[in-house]
Amino acid sequence: MFKKWKWFITILLVAAVMLVIRLEDQGVVDTPVRKLVTTSADLTYLSELGQSWLNQEKETIMVSSDVGQTELLTFANAKAFKEGFLLQYDVGLPVYAGQNGLVVFTGHTKYTGKTMTINYEDGTTVSYGMLDSLAQLPYTPIQTNDLIGMKEAGQLYLAIKKGDTHYDLEQMVQWLEMTETNEN
Incomplete structure (x- = not known):
């Protein structure tokens, strides 16, 4: 039972941090959340952790055309x-x-x-x-x-x-x- 709560609390924490960062980007929140989460690696880790828990895998689509x-x-x-x-x-x-x-x-x-x-x-x-x-x-x-x-x-x-x-x-x-x- 404790594992389920730990998982749920972690998801809420990740979602809350990501929401506050979006609000900071839009100028709604003045708190420098990005400074509290010190590196882009922290944000990437939180994002990947949240996606893995929600079973959202990144999908790569191969294309063959000239781009540039x-x-x-x-x-x-x-x-x-x-x-x-x-x-x-x-x-x-x-x-x-x-x-x-x-x-x-x-x-x-x-x-x-x-x-x-x-x-x-x-x-x-x-x-x-x-x-x-x-x-x-x-x-x-x-x-x-x-x-x-x-x-x-x-x-x-x-x-x-x-x-x-x-x-x-x-x-x-x-x-x-x-x-x-x-x-x-």
């Missing part, structure tokens, strides 16, 4: 923002890695919301911000066409830096086109 940066080139307009650009999209889109690299940051920032930063093999560092979901964890090696995250219709933040140089809009478009050319 092409959809990122379909933005309706762009405006400068911080070190990058806000790209406007009329429809949602998946965001894929342009080449092999290493995820160096995955998290939430004040100005760009859910953000992922990747150091690519060509020496560029690319930050994808204002994503609606993230598909990779920090310090994860990625391959060309690995899913980075999803973006619903609206603005996507994109900043590309090589060395000390931040790319302007023309350089950014050229880099996206180059990564698309290298995929085919």
